[in-house]
Amino acid sequence: MDDDDIEARNARERRKRSIALALVLGGLVVLFFLMTIVRLGGHVLDMP
Amino acid sequence: MALVDVYAGPEQRIATVGDFFALLKPRVMSLVIFTGLAGIVVAPGHIHLLSGFTALLCIAVAAGASGALNMAYDSDIDAIMARTATRPIPMGRIAREEALTFGWWLSVASVTIMGLFINLLSAALLAFTIFFYVVVYTLWLKRRTAQNIVIGGLAGALPPAIGWAAVTGQVTLAPLVLVAIIFLWTPPHFWALALFRSDDYARAGVPMMPVVAGKPSTRRQIFAYTLLLLPFGLAPAALGFAGPLYLASAGLMSAWFLFGAVKVLFERDEVKEPAAKKLFFISIAYLFVLFAALIAERLIGVAPFGAWL
8 A cells, every 4th residue: 555545545534533423422412412301301391 | 472563654544433443342342231231121110211221321331441441451462362463452553542541531421421310329330340340350350360350250240230220229139149140150151261262361471260270170160160150040030030931041051051061071172172162152142041031021021930929
């Protein structure tokens, strides 16, 4: 493999890593939101 | 001398997503998820489906984090052993420091999420499990004593208790029996592996039982631990929290395990160790079937023996 190939390959892998990280963070945001709703349960409607 | 030279130079490539996934020891993780799920499913009481999923996710991530930390701290011996030489750190695809950061952050995240969304007992047990696997087993016992996997086995045994605690907020006799099953299963399982990988361990200087005490002694100890394990395998039915499906499965698997252990006891082929290879496979099947039967009974509604009394 020459340097250009490695450079291109690394750029592709870096992009895949960024996408994976974005998916994990997005998943955590959704999980935190849904778990908050679950923890609040029916009390979410008990507004003073 | 390392089997694989650390990869470096102008062709240095960055770590892929797959490399980081391999760092989590996915095969070990799958067994931990399975036994943790059994704890959640078998525990009395109700847990919201999403809470159950979150608890299981935390158990899985903590197991993966422990695996990553284990690979980071053991990267020197992993490079020497054929079984582990192709892991991401010895191959030079991930730096040791990178794996340490990855592992510790995942550990902190899994324990924090468990504590915030599930309960403090399950979070504390999860933190203790990571501590026990990384500090007590990997850093302290593994290179010092032949009892490494016996004591260290506690870390791998705790997931059913963590799952149970996530549902009930407490730990009772029943989850402790499940812990005892995995704890007593660990020595025959790993020593069977060590019997046919003993050269690897000897080269890496890891004092596994066949290296330190010799193969005949290891065979006797595998047999002794099997005899200790089998009653515990049947205990869930005797104590009333498992039913007839479990009893039948555990009975059959116990007989197969005992047969395998007897074959190992009288094995004379010290080069190929066919009986040890077979027992290693039987041990995985044994644990899988026992916990699958526990889960299946709950899912299809087979009443445990306790409900009949």
